[in-house]
Amino acid sequence: xxxxxxxxxxxxxxxxxxxxxxxxxxxxxxxxxxxxxxxxxxxxxxxxxxxxxxxxxxxxxxxxxxxxxxxxxxxxxxxxxxxxxxxxxxxxxxxxxxxxxxxxxxxxxxxxxxxxxxxxxxxxxxxxxxxxxxxxxxxxxxxxxxxxxxxxxxxxxxxxxxxxxxxxxxxxxxxxxxxxxxxxxxxxxxxxxxxxxxxxxxxxxxxxxxxxxxxxxxxxxxxxxxxxxxxxxxxxxxxxxxxxxxxxxxxxxxxxxxxxxxxxxxxxxxxxxxxxxxxxxxxxxxxxxxxxxxxxxxxxxxxxxxxxxxxxxxxxxxxxxxxxxxxxxxxxxxxxxxxxxxxxxxxxxxxxxxxxxxxxxxxxxxxxxxxxxxxxxxxxxxxxxxxxxxxxxxxxxxxxxxxxxxxxxxxxxxxxxxxxxxxxxxxxxxxxxxxxxxxxxxxxxxxxxxxxxxxxxxxxxxxxxxxxxxxxxxxxxxxxxxxxxxxxxxxxxxxxxxxxxxxxxxxxxxxxxxxxxxxxxxxxxxxxxxxxxxxxxxxxxxxxxxxxxxxxxxxxxxxxxxxxxxxxxxxxxxxxxxxxxxxxxx
Amino acid sequence: xxxxxxxxxxxxxxxxxxxxxxxxxxxxxxxxxxxxxxxxxxxxxxxxxxxxxxxxxxxxxxxxxxxxxxxxxxxxxxxxxxxxxxxxxxxxxxxxxxxxxxxxxxxxxxxxxxxxxxxxxxxxxxxxxxxxxxxxxxxxxxxxxxxxxxxxxxxxxxxxxxxxxxxxxxxxxxxxxxxxxxxxxxxxxxxxxxxxxxxxxxxxxxxxxxxxxxxxxxxxxxxxxxxxxxxxxxxxxxxxxxxxxxxxxxxxxxxxxxxxxxxxxxxxxxxxxxxxxxxxxxxxxxxxxxxxxxxxxxxxxxxxxxxxxxxxxxxxxxxxxxxxxxxxxxxxxxxxxxxxxxxxxxxxxxxxxxxxxxxxxxxx
Numbered sequence: 001x002x003x004x005x006x007x008x009x010x011x012x013x014x015x016x017x018x019x020x021x022x023x024x025x026x027x028x029x030x031x032x033x034x035x036x037x038x039x040x041x042x043x044x045x046x047x048x049x050x051x052x053x054x055x056x057x058x059x060x061x062x063x064x065x066x067x068x069x070x071x072x073x074x075x076x077x078x079x080x081x082x083x084x085x086x087x088x089x090x091x092x093x094x095x096x097x098x099x100x101x102x103x104x105x106x107x108x109x110x111x112x113x114x115x116x117x118x119x120x121x122x123x124x125x126x127x128x129x130x131x132x133x134x135x136x137x138x139x140x141x142x143x144x145x146x147x148x149x150x151x152x153x154x155x156x157x158x159x160x161x162x163x164x165x166x167x168x169x170x171x172x173x174x175x176x177x178x179x180x181x182x183x184x185x186x187x188x189x190x191x192x193x194x195x196x197x198x199x200x201x202x203x204x205x206x207x208x209x210x211x212x213x214x215x216x217x218x219x220x221x222x223x224x225x226x227x228x229x230x231x232x233x234x235x236x237x238x239x240x241x242x243x244x245x246x247x248x249x250x251x252x253x254x255x256x257x258x259x260x261x262x263x264x265x266x267x268x269x270x271x272x273x274x275x276x277x278x279x280x281x282x283x284x285x286x287x288x289x290x291x292x293x294x295x296x297x298x299x300x301x302x303x304x305x306x307x308x309x310x311x312x313x314x315x316x317x318x319x320x321x322x323x324x325x326x327x328x329x330x331x332x333x334x335x336x337x338x339x340x341x342x343x344x345x346x347x348x349x350x351x352x353x354x355x356x357x358x359x360x361x362x363x364x365x366x367x368x369x370x371x372x373x374x375x376x377x378x379x380x381x382x383x384x385x386x387x388x389x390x391x392x393x394x395x396x397x398x399x400x401x402x403x404x405x406x407x408x409x410x411x412x413x414x415x416x417x418x419x420x421x422x423x424x425x426x427x428x429x430x431x432x433x434x435x436x437x438x439x440x441x442x443x444x445x446x447x448x449x450x451x452x453x454x455x456x457x458x459x460x461x462x463x464x465x466x467x468x469x470x471x472x473x474x475x476x477x478x479x480x481x482x483x484x485x486x487x488x489x490x491x492x493x494x495x496x497x498x499x500x501x502x503x504x505x506x507x508x509x510x511x512x513x514x515x516x517x518x519x520x521x522x523x524x525x526x527x528x529x530x531x532x533x534x535x536x537x538x539x540x541x542x543x544x545x546x547x548x549x550x551x552x553x554x555x556x557x558x559x560x561x562x563x564x565x566x567x568x569x570x571x572x573x574x575x576x577x578x579x580x581x582x583x584x585x586x
Numbered sequence: 587x588x589x590x591x592x593x594x595x596x597x598x599x600x601x602x603x604x605x606x607x608x609x610x611x612x613x614x615x616x617x618x619x620x621x622x623x624x625x626x627x628x629x630x631x632x633x634x635x636x637x638x639x640x641x642x643x644x645x646x647x648x649x650x651x652x653x654x655x656x657x658x659x660x661x662x663x664x665x666x667x668x669x670x671x672x673x674x675x676x677x678x679x680x681x682x683x684x685x686x687x688x689x690x691x692x693x694x695x696x697x698x699x700x701x702x703x704x705x706x707x708x709x710x711x712x713x714x715x716x717x718x719x720x721x722x723x724x725x726x727x728x729x730x731x732x733x734x735x736x737x738x739x740x741x742x743x744x745x746x747x748x749x750x751x752x753x754x755x756x757x758x759x760x761x762x763x764x765x766x767x768x769x770x771x772x773x774x775x776x777x778x779x780x781x782x783x784x785x786x787x788x789x790x791x792x793x794x795x796x797x798x799x800x801x802x803x804x805x806x807x808x809x810x811x812x813x814x815x816x817x818x819x820x821x822x823x824x825x826x827x828x829x830x831x832x833x834x835x836x837x838x839x840x841x842x843x844x845x846x847x848x849x850x851x852x853x854x855x856x857x858x859x860x861x862x863x864x865x866x867x868x869x870x871x872x873x874x875x876x877x878x879x880x881x882x883x884x885x886x887x888x889x890x891x892x893x894x895x896x897x898x899x900x901x902x903x904x905x906x907x908x909x910x911x912x913x914x915x916x917x918x919x920x921x922x923x924x925x926x927x928x929x930x931x932x933x934x935x936x937x938x939x940x941x942x943x944x945x946x947x948x949x950x
Binding site: 008010011013014015018019022024028029030032033034037040041043044045048086213214215221 | 870
């Protein structure tokens with residue numbers, strides 16, 4: 001043992017190793033606890049506190065008589081906190097089984113929200129309370145799954161006024177980019193169409209925040225603070241639910257696939273009803289529409305999502321004869337006593353333009369009443385395309401009316417100067433003849449026709465159609481929307497008088513007798529618009545009472561064949577409902 | 587025990603041990619305070635401490651030279667138990683580490699093996715006058731490798747590495763020439779890829795998570811991130827005993843066993859951690875002094891082995907909570923809940939005290 005080397009140097013080396021290990025630990029603890037301690041403390045606070053968004057209910061939408069059209073109802077949303085989701089495939093599979101949603105769909109939603117792992121990703125809205133209860137029971141097996149109380153938009157009358165009201169849906173990336181400064185976050189609901197979209201800023205409230213202490217499994221322990229949500233502003237629409245219902249029911253009663261009705265107050269431009277057929281149920285969107293159903297709606301050949309009153313253009317047919325008549329009267333080439341020879345055809349060089357039948361010698365009023373083509377061929381030929389287009393524009397065709405709804409289109413009014421650009425064909429001499437009866441390349445929207453007829457009914461006042469009547473205010477009387485006079489078309493009183501006489505004759509003894517109402521003088525004009533897609537479209541545009549216009553109605557039935565047969569009865573039903581309302585209200 | 591022996595008992599080391607056991611009990615209570623029955627856990631812990639102290643006394647009562655003479659049956663017994671645990675052991679947490687004693691309790695033979703290997707390796711190394719050649723070193727390596735491989739098979743990589751650290755420290759203390767030590771180090775490095783291939787998936791994930799915990803913050807990196815947040819958030823003075831939010835809200839897995847240091851760090855802060863490390867330093871320092879003053883080479887090697895074991899556990903366990911070390915299932919000596927480890931460290935303490943008590947020279 002004497003000759004063995006003393007171990008002390010080796011032991012010293014080991015002591016140094018042990019001391020430095022302890023030293024390394026001390027330095028690291030100093031670094032983590034003292035130097036970075038504050039940051040880690042913050043993280044531990046964030047761990048312990050979870051902020052929930054309390055979704056603000058959207059504003060309630062009323063009709064002009066205070067009846068609720070759209071409200072909210074309490075509902076449960078199942079959401080996932082990505083950061084808390086341990087073992088995602090297993091949890092997603094369990095959740096899929098509970099919700100009855102395919103797992104890939106849930107995964108896709110989680111993937112889409114990957115950029116913001118701290119925000120809850122909403123998986124299913126308006127979940128059945130029984131399913132919510134089962135999720136709560138299985139909370140331990142579903143780490144990261146939370147239940148939120150999100151109000152769901154409720155369209156009280158189902159598909160009534162669906163196109164007008166619109167619907168809500170989750171904000172998409174484009175909308176998010178455009179509205180970032182307004183405080184939208186992924187997963188928020190936003191108006192996607194109709195009034196919901198147009199008045200998004202008013203209807204949307206301010207979300208509240210709920211700060212809660214939670215444990216590592218996300219189970220809430222206590223509320224730390226609560227900032228209640230501020231509901232969105234209620235709005236009152238110009239719509240009258242009864243008139244709207246009458247319009248939709250009358251459209252349905254035609255037994256045809258598609259159509260639209262626009263009802264205006266000609267003095268103010270207030271929209272009393274705006275219907276489009278076929279319709280859809282916006283409640284489907286409020287719950288978060290499934291991809292299958294969306295696909296079914298979007299690819300339906302009847303295009304139920306299309307608002308035919310403002311977003312679709314059609315050949316106006318004989319309704320356009322009002323434009324031709326105004327132009328001819330203003331230019332002085334016709335008067336109420338002018339007599340026309342109507343043999344049933346009109347010849348222009350090598351072309352012949354047809355008519356329903358031979359009428360013999362008739363005056364201008366009869367020409368309007370029976371929509372005699374030859375009368376308007378003659379006038380249109382003499383006026384020329386340039387003048388016809390000028391008056392069409394003057395009366396508001398070929399441009400959006402500026403109605404306060406998204407998705408309005410302009411329509412087309414070709415003229416010799418612009419036809420090549422608009423429809424890719426040169427202007428032929430016969431085009432003015434064709435245009436005079438609303439054929440050729442002219443297209444309009446029902447709301448444009450309604451605004452035009454309102455202007456003719458009120459002495460040339462072109463009022464902007466609008467659907468917002470007032471915004472109730474908690475402190476003072478509601479903010480009412482002032483009518484907007486867009487243009488005063490200066491028309492001679494004689495022009496208006498002849499037109500009124502002609503339009504009354506249409507309903508009294510002409511092509512629109514089906515719109516006749518007992519005790520009320522109705523003025524109108526029918527139209528049957530030839531179109532390349534099938535049978536002619538049926539139009540009726542008119543107002544009542546004729547001597548004191550209160551209501552303007554435009555009824556349009558796709559492939560309805562004859563305005564007097566398919567569209568006039570619709571207009572009649574709508575006028576009846578609208579005038580009854582006028583009598584009923586002070 | 588004679589009065590002379592008691593006079594030589596190293597009281598500071600024993601005091602550090604008792605302080606760690608007592609403090610550890612308080613920390614354990616905090617870690618399990620909102621479990622169903624925290625006092626039941628504490629009662630179990632007190633029973634563990636009692637057994638641990640009994641074993642400490644038993645190890646102390648018999649001269650360490652006697653223990654050394656029993657090296658063959660000790661080694662054979664340990665290896666037998668390790669084989670038995672692989673054949674008939676109970677599983678827990680994905681590994682088969684437990685051997686049942688009766689229906690309610692059991693123990694981990696690997697914990698026992700760590701201590702018996704200190705004794706048997708010390709005796710084996712002492713049997714060679716020097717470890718100057720591969721012919722002398724190789725049998726020692728085989729001696730250690732057999733139980734190590736058995737432990738890895740459980741699988742319990744951490745404990746196997748602890749045995750490796752003990753072996754290395756004892757080889758250094760035994761005077762193995764540097765060129766052989768260097769060769770061993772190179773061999774270990776060369777074997778690393780082989781070991782990587784032998785590892786289980788979860789072990790590889792832990793190692794990868796250690797390198798980059800952010801890569802999978804909810805999976806393998808979760809414990810690493812949350813434990814560092816817990817320790818760091820304690821700052822200088824801690825959030826107060828029983829008041830750690832990471833602890834109370836169960837953000838830390840295994841917070842009463844392998845991750846118990848996070849409770850110290852979070853609730854008692856840097857100050858508490860320094861006190862804890864101070865107690866361990868006292869223990870390790872006294873162990874090294876005893877190693878230096880032992881009356882023979884076996885005693886020195888035994889004390890070195892015990893010091894190496896404790897130091898390795900301390901460094902790896904605390905290091906894992908602050909991101910210095912990967913996650914391995916290594917308990918914090920005297921503190922973590924777990925009977926086998928407590929008993930093993932009681933035995934190790936007994937061994938060091940044994941060597942110190944039976945020295946010839948007077949300390950200081």
